[in-house]
Amino acid sequence: GLSRTIRIPDETATEQFGALLAQSARQLEFGVLIYLHGDLGMGKTTLARGLVQGLGHPGNVKSPTYTLVEPYDLLEPPVYHFDLYRLADPEELEFMGIRDYLNQQAISLVEWPERGAGLLPGADVAIELTPARPGRMLSVTSGTQTGQALVAALSE
Ligand code: ADP
Ligand code: MG
Structure with a gap:
């Protein structure tokens, strides 16, 4: 895949x-599935907040740790923010109707995607946050053609 690494x-x-x-993703004709990798406190939810508020959401953005998903249906495109940290069994994703979310022309963000292994489709784009001094290093890698278009659009 196409890769970029930057310091934040x-x-x-x-x-x-x-x-x-968000601005790059809204140019795409397809929905996009974005994995957010990184230890606790690395900034996954911070990134999700920037994305959701960047599309015009005026309120708070918190990790949906207990509800698994927080929908932002009124945004264009809609955003679904998943946090699978407390997912006990990947099959819970089927019960919650994960396919219905992912089949939409939406931006789906997933914190702790490892917990959904086996039931979560592969990501269009995987983002990894790691510690750096100061701040973080952020790597973004495409996993599909859609993801490649997204990563390419980031540097336009
Ligand atoms: P996660 O969802 O990965 O557990 P959060 O986004 O909830 O992490 O929290 C990340 C913490 O790190 C917050 O305290 C935030 O202020 C801080 N943070 C976010 N991005 C950076 C950065 N680029 N450099 C330093 N601190 C950051
Ligand atoms: Mg979080």
């Missing part, structure tokens, strides 16, 4: 990257 020095830069990702 602070929280604001993480939010700005999320907003940039």
Whole structure:
């Protein structure tokens, strides 16, 4: 896949990257599935907040740790923010109707996608956040043609 690695020095830069990702994704004709990898506290939810607020959501954005998914249906495109940290069994994803979410022309963000292994389709784009001084390193890698278009659009 196509890959980019950048340093994001602070929280604001993480939010700005999320907003940039939103602007690139809304140019696509397809829905996009984005995995967010990284340890607790690396900035996955911060990135999701930047993306959701960058599309115009005025309120808070918190990790849906207990509900598994937080829908932002009114955005264009809609955003589904998943946090699978507390997922006990990947089959729960079937019960919640994961396919119906992912079949839409929406941006789906997934924190802790490893927990859904076997039932979650492969990502269009995988983002990994790792510690750096200062801030974080962020790697973005495409897994599909759609993801490749998205990663390419990031640097336009
Ligand atoms: P996660 O969802 O990965 O567990 P959160 O986004 O909830 O992480 O929290 C990340 C923490 O790291 C917050 O305290 C946030 O202010 C901080 N943070 C986010 N991005 C950066 C960055 N690029 N550099 C330094 N700190 C950051
Ligand atoms: Mg989180």
